[in-house]
Amino acid sequence: VKRLFFVYADKHAHAWLKHIDRSQIDMGSGDRALVPGGRLHPIYRITVPADLVQQEHTDGA
Template sequence: MSAPERAIMEAMDELPDHESFHNLDMVFESLTTLRPKVLSALLHSCKKIKVKRLFFVFADRHDHPWRKRLDPAEFNLGSGDRALVTGGKIHPRYRIMVPEAFVKAEVDDGA
């Protein structure tokens, strides 16, 4: 059985084919006690740009206390835009296409 930090990254790898953004958003909301050192190690070893970018989209959205201890600039998030869903919007910071609600919340918070 995976630790919560690894399990959430495994679930993100299932987006959008085998998991929904809504379900993952609900799960991520409850992840208040993740360990930043474990997350950092997993993010450094993760080879999937999609997973790393999505992790930070959700982490920023929920702003748990552990999020402040992870700097996205420390991780290879690749370059260029990534198309994940059709009919979505490109996230302004992480350059990955997500459902519009995930971009709207980010833009509204920054305004």
């Protein structure tokens, strides 16, 4: 639940996120899966629907 909470908080860019020390929150170890066939979130290590994982932007630099 903690991982999913942060996936949504990041997606919606909540202003209060900057006040949370994520290093103090135990998210466990290992990967988790919410849905089969989704994408693994690179930070929170949970497989979620692809639209919840922000695409990396490359500018060719």
